[in-house]
Amino acid sequence: MAEAGPTGQDGRVLVKLRNPTRELVVEGPLQVSVLLRRLELNREAVLVIRNDELVAGDTRLDDGDTVEIRPVISGGA
Amino acid sequence: MKCRSCRGPAVIDLPRHNANFCGEHLVAFCREQVRRAIAEFEMLEEGDRVLVAVSGGKDSLALWDILDHLGYETTGLYIGLGIGDYSEDSAEFVRHFARERGAELLEVDLASRHGYDIPGAAQRTKRTPCSACGLSKRHIFDREALAGGHAAVATGHNLDDEAAVLFGNVLRWQLDYLARQRPVLPARDGLPRKVKPLVRLTERETAAYCIVSGIDYQVEECPMSAGNKHIGYKEALNDIEATSPGSKADFYLSFQRRAVQHFEQLGATAREALRTCTSCGAPSPSDTCAFCRLESMAGQPVELRSERTAIGDHATTTTGTMDET
Numbered sequence: 001m002a003e004a005g006p007t008g009q010d011g012r013v014l015v016k017l018r019n020p021t022r023e024l025v026v027e028g029p030l031q032v033s034v035l036l037r038r039l040e041l042n043r044e045a046v047l048v049i050r051n052d053e054l055v056a057g058d059t060r061l062d063d064g065d066t067v068e069i070r071p072v073i074s075g076g077a
Numbered sequence: 078m079k080c081r082s083c084r085g086p087a088v089i090d091l092p093r094h095n096a097n098f099c100g101e102h103l104v105a106f107c108r109e110q111v112r113r114a115i116a117e118f119e120m121l122e123e124g125d126r127v128l129v130a131v132s133g134g135k136d137s138l139a140l141w142d143i144l145d146h147l148g149y150e151t152t153g154l155y156i157g158l159g160i161g162d163y164s165e166d167s168a169e170f171v172r173h174f175a176r177e178r179g180a181e182l183l184e185v186d187l188a189s190r191h192g193y194d195i196p197g198a199a200q201r202t203k204r205t206p207c208s209a210c211g212l213s214k215r216h217i218f219d220r221e222a223l224a225g226g227h228a229a230v231a232t233g234h235n236l237d238d239e240a241a242v243l244f245g246n247v248l249r250w251q252l253d254y255l256a257r258q259r260p261v262l263p264a265r266d267g268l269p270r271k272v273k274p275l276v277r278l279t280e281r282e283t284a285a286y287c288i289v290s291g292i293d294y295q296v297e298e299c300p301m302s303a304g305n306k307h308i309g310y311k312e313a314l315n316d317i318e319a320t321s322p323g324s325k326a327d328f329y330l331s332f333q334r335r336a337v338q339h340f341e342q343l344g345a346t347a348r349e350a351l352r353t354c355t356s357c358g359a360p361s362p363s364d365t366c367a368f369c370r371l372e373s374m375a376g377q378p379v380e381l382r383s384e385r386t387a388i389g390d391h392a393t394t395t396t397g398t399m400d401e402t
Contacts, residue, residue: 018297042312042316044281044319045281045312045315047281047288049288053088053100054088054100054285054288055088056078056086056088056089056090056097057078057090058078059078070284070296071296072135072280072284073237073280073308073311073312073315074134074135074136074238074298074302075207075298075303075308
């Protein structure tokens with residue numbers, strides 16, 4: 001995994017994260033669940049979105065894909 | 078991964094239900110969970126007029142959408158908290174939602190109506206921002222629900238919210254809080270009925286509902302909630318949930334079904350001590366309620382106003398002019 005360069009995803013999977021907002025590139029193909037494990041993210045706390053559509057944990061991400069990992073934990077209670 | 082209902086491609090896996098769903102059946106699942114919560118805890122009756130407290134976030138907009146689909150007559154209530162760009166953005170998400178559906182939206186702006194905003198109130202009163210915010214919201218929800226003749230106020234508290242609060246109350250054995258931690262609080266003595274129809278849905282599920290339903294919501298967190306202890310509780314519970322799916326629901330729903338009644342006698346004692354605020358008339362344990370004290374310390378005199386906007390026909394009328402000073 002590496003920080004995304006200024007020219008974009010460089011043919012690999014571009015991963016957009018929030019809090020703080022940042023981008024990473026990873027080698028594809030890989031499953032969503034594998035990506036979350038590598039990033040040490042709890043699947044209960046995030047959703048993964050590719051091209052404005054939710055994707056499940058067994059979805060394969062390929063080079064050229066852009067995915068958003070969206071946190072779902074809110075602070076108000 | 079295939080949808081449990083139609084065997085089509087799934088977009089989400091829900092380990093606690095040992096199920097995966099496509100978008101269409103995720104929506105059906107979420108609506109059914111809300112219907113079951115309302116029925117089990119006797120929150121609402123068919124066709125009730127419900128005031129839905131909306132913030133622009135995933136939970137409250139999902140709630141508004143689901144209650145509409147379940148046939149309730151809803152009005153949204155948005156409170157402008159004055160938290161800079163965050164509040165301006167959140168208001169736009171709510172207005173967009175209402176405009177798309179022709180839904181009725183009531184807006185109350187803290188600064189113009191009460192003369193303070195949340196950052197200023199926190200600074201002047203030494204309360205935490207979340208405390209000043211919660212107190213302000215609860216008071217305004219109650220007042221507007223009663224003024225509008227609504228059967229109940231519905232808030233977007235979800236299973237994660239309620240499990241985190243329960244976790245915190247158990248950590249410190251806050252018996253009086255435990256006694257009151259119900260998903261429905263009946264109307265009484267100047268307070269409207271309050272319901273939490275999302276208590277069977279996690280926030281991952283409400284967020285997913287919004288995404289597959291095309292509901293744009295504010296993803297950014299409130300900048301003033303940093304360090305909120307409930308976020309830490311949620312993370313701890315999610316760690317347990319990851320290895321033992323269903324734990325959060327068991328923790329909260331089993332408390333409701335088997336334990337909360339044992340704490341209720343303490344709650345009854347607290348309720349008997351309530352009297353009437355001499356300033357605004359709301360139920361209060363002291364002569365002046367906490368909201369009026371907050372307003373007095375944090376606020377400045379303002380011209381009072383409240384706007385009720387019928388978005389569908391772009392009409393804006395001023396309806397509320399309650400004097401509280």
